[in-house]
Amino acid sequence: MSLRLSGGRRLQSPPGELARPTAARVRQAVFNLLAPELAGCRWLDLCCGSGVMACEALQRGARQVVAVERDRRIAAVARTNLAAVAGGLRRQEPPPAIEVVQAEVLSWLARPRPGNTATSGDAGKDRSRGFDLIYADPPWPDDLHSAIAAAVARGGWLGNGGTLVWECPSERVPPPPQGWRLRDSRRYGGSTVVLLEADP
Numbered sequence: 001m002s003l004r005l006s007g008g009r010r011l012q013s014p015p016g017e018l019a020r021p022t023a024a025r026v027r028q029a030v031f032n033l034l035a036p037e038l039a040g041c042r043w044l045d046l047c048c049g050s051g052v053m054a055c056e057a058l059q060r061g062a063r064q065v066v067a068v069e070r071d072r073r074i075a076a077v078a079r080t081n082l083a084a085v086a087g088g089l090r091r092q093e094p095p096p097a098i099e100v101v102q103a104e105v106l107s108w109l110a111r112p113r114p115g116n117t118a119t120s121g122d123a124g125k126d127r128s129r130g131f132d133l134i135y136a137d138p139p140w141p142d143d144l145h146s147a148i149a150a151a152v153a154r155g156g157w158l159g160n161g162g163t164l165v166w167e168c169p170s171e172r173v174p175p176p177p178q179g180w181r182l183r184d185s186r187r188y189g190g191s192t193v194v195l196l197e198a199d200p
Contacts, residue, residue: 005055006031009088011081014050014074021050022137022167026188030165031056033184033195034133037163038062041132044157046105046148051078053135054098055085064097066131068108075102105138109151130159137167149177149196158198166194 003011003021006028013021022030030053031038039061045054048067058065067082069075079100086098101108113130134152138144145166152158163183168174170192176182183195 003050003052005052005059005085009055009059009085011050011052011055011084012077014071014077021052023188023191026167026191026193027053027056029186029188030135030167030193031060033186033193034163034165035060037133042130042159044068044131044134046109046134046136047138047144048078048100049074049137051081051100053137054078055081057133057135058082058085058089058096058098062096062133063094066099066101068101068103068105070102070104072102075100105136105144106147106151109148109155109157111155113155113157130157130162132159132162133165134158134162135165135167140169140172143172143174145174146177149180153179153198162198164196164198166196168192168194 003013040063042064043057043062045067048054048069051067054065054067067078069078082098086096089096136148145168149164152164158164170187170190173192176196179199180196181199183197185194
């Protein structure tokens, strides 16, 4: 399957049926919704698959991107894709910081949140403050959306005023978990995008 960013750049696709890349229509809708928040943001991509959402965020001005994927082969594809996109942005000062982590998402979120592992500029300080945007698209049969939201809240992974974004199957959209409020919800065929904010 051919995988392209909105600007036309071709990305590597995960082998076989190992991942379900976010459809181009849904990607475009998500980034339209988040457009005012993208420039200079800190983006965390959970269950990142090919890394296409993280690549889109980089392309649209994210200053730091961390992507988490449990499958070793898929994580390698995401790493290649993000490196290719970041390579075209090297003239930025400071250049964007990228990191791909191979780990199971809930185990990774349960670890203490580091503050000094980013690789560029002042991203380490940013990391210690949490992420501005967290995108979670776990394997749909696993029903991990609510568990991810709880783990994000416990670990303080979302910065003040940040947004947690779920991509969910439209026939099975979880309600906002305790401690979260619904900011927006949009259905795009079989996918529904949910934007959540932490309760003050």
